[in-house]
Amino acid sequence: MPHGGARKNAGRPKGQGKFGEPTKPVRIPTSLIASVIDFVHENGYILPFYGHKVQAGFPSPADDYIQEKIDLNKHLIKNPSATFLVRAMGDSMIGAGIHSGDVLVVDRSLEPKSGKIIIAAVDGQLTVKRLLQKNGQSWLMPENQDFPAIHISSTQDIHIWGVVTNVIHPV
Amino acid sequence: MPHGGARKNAGRPKGQGKFGEPTKPVRIPTSLIASVIDFVHENGYILPFYGHKVQAGFPSPADDYIQEKIDLNKHLIKNPSATFLVRAMGDSMIGAGIHSGDVLVVDRSLEPKSGKIIIAAVDGQLTVKRLLQKNGQSWLMPENQDFPAIHISSTQDIHIWGVVTNVIHPV
């Protein structure tokens, strides 16, 4: 006893899948499968970003006409393979907004120019300071009255490891 | 004229692929394929993290025995679907390490308890302040002498939008 028969509008509708859109198989290294699934599940960690144009009232997060979409990783990291993180200790750079315990995003591929905040190893000790170069001399300048400037001389073992691009300050 | 013949140790060695490890096909929504490929290519945006235990000399980034591996997204975002970003304007929270132009990571799923730094809309104007609740009263407290505290009364249109979890300060 047959039912149904040829007709239109039958079949599973589009966009009913797990993601509401078509998918394609992509090969993923086994060690990253879990994080890729996380990543996809979170829609790529793309967050709504309310910029400084928001003045006349705060839009609902549901409104998407005024917001940008930002992936923090891409926003903070320009050169992934040259980037690392360091936890800052001490208050010598408090004037630059770097507090003890903050996480610093450091890019090794940027040139440490005068005026940049840099990570340096001074006699094997890690430190964050502002680089100052003038009259052929180089200094590591703190931004806190209580700390001394460090003159970079050939008698000291100083390596500059990278330029600080962002400070992440937990609240 | 035949060459070769049956033998052992023939064939392409393992781990010679693009990623140096086995892969599996995973279905990805088309709109995310590009970012997933980026993500995989950058090894999941996993950065070396040199914690505060690094004291007796700064290890080379090649040394991986002392470093942790951190994905900034996972480090900064606990509840992806409830998280958004706002750019802070003004200096009213300078004492909490929030500078004009900083990007604030805000979690809407956290309860705005007294003492937390929160994002609020006051009469439609977006603001960041520390929430203070005592004696049944609620206040929005700046951390800058030049700004007044705001008393939350029923006559004002105040909505708390979320709790600030991290401050991202570009250098």
Added chain:
DNA sequence: TTTTTTGAATACCGTACATTATTCATGTTA
């Protein structure tokens, strides 16, 4: 002996395909 050539062996990779899930017009039943 040393160097070069060859092709068997085996991993890599993209995607076609078979399976599963879902919906709804039609047929059946009350």
Added chain:
DNA sequence: TAACATGAATAATGTACGGTATTCAAAAAA
């Protein structure tokens, strides 16, 4: 007529498969 059951139609999904890339031991050549 209204409610229900059926199965045709079609999208979604995971994986098997065929083609490609790569290496190396053996055979051939020098």
